[in-house]
Amino acid sequence: MTALNPRPMTPEDLDEVMRVEQEIYPFPWTRGNFSDALRAGYDAWRFEDDRSRMIGYSILMWAPDEVHLLNLSIVHNWQGQGIGERCLRWLGQHIQGRGGPALLLEVRPSNKRAIRLYEKMGMRRIGLRRDYYPSFELSREDAIVMRCPLPFDPPGNHHVR
DSSP states (O other): OOOOEEEEOOGGGHHHHHHHHHHHOSSOOOHHHHHHHHHTTOEEEEEEOTTSOEEEEEEEEEETTEEEEEEEEEOGGGTTTTHHHHHHHHHHHHHHHTTOOEEEEEEOTTOHHHHHHHHHTTOEEEEEEEEEEEOSTTOEEEEEEEEEESSOOOTTOOOOO
16 A cells, blocks of 8 residues: 655645646646645645655645635546545544544535545535536536534444444
C-alpha cells in the first residue's frame, strides 16, 4: 500500500498544486484562491507518498461548529486507488483531534465518484446551493451540501449493544 504522508502546504507547493488543479478540473481554483487560503491561515495539506511525491492536497476552513472542506483533490495518476478515502479519513481524524465536531462540504451533483465516497464515509445531504459552480456554455451547476458529525460513521457500521 502506498504511504500517505500529510504535511502542511506551503507557498512553494503552489506551482505543483496548480499543475494538478488545472489537469483534473475543467474549472480549477486559481493560484490566488490557494494563496489567499494560505495567507488566511486555512488548514492546507499536501499528501505525499513514501518518495515525497505529491498524491493529493486539501484545504479546510475552521468555523466554531464545523470544519468546511473547501478542496480535496487527488493527482490524476493516483485516482481510483483509494487515496481519496485515505486522505478523507486522515482529515477526519485530524479535525476530530483538534476538537472539530463536524465536517461540511459542497460537491457537484455530476461528481458521482466523490458523492459515493462521501456517502460511504457517513456524510448526509443537508441542502442544495443553486447555481453554485461555474459550468459550460455560461451555465451554472448546483452544489449538494453534505455534513457529517465526527468521527465518521459509515452506513452499516453500527454495532448492536
